[in-house]
Amino acid sequence: MDSQTRVYFPYVSPHDPCPPIRVKSYYVPPQLFIGFQPENLPQFSPMEAxxxxxxWPALYSPYVPTGQRERRGEGHHER
Structure with missing residues (x-):
């Protein structure tokens, strides 16, 4: 998993009639980790941008569909 993905394990009630979702994940946007724009930050070429x-490559966050994120998280963080 990449550093922008967070995984958590919600409470699973023994009385819940629905199948449990044991692992959930979400993305944290990269701009939360950059306070001020640093000097000389690397840049993509115009076409890559x-x-x-x-x-800026530091602010790039690839899109991964939700179902794929959760499947990736299950294999690594089983309870």
Whole structure:
């Protein structure tokens, strides 16, 4: 898993009629970890910036569909 993914284990009630979801995950956006814009921050080329949606690689966060995130988390963090 990458550093932007967080995993948690919700409470599973023994009386819940639905199948439990034992592992859930979510993404933390990279801009939360950069207070002020540092000097000389590396930049994508203009074409790469258009493809990634940002000029700075430090702020790039790839999209991973929710179902794939949860499946990735289950194998690594079983209770």
């Amino acid at each position: 258009l493809m990634h949606g940002t000029l």
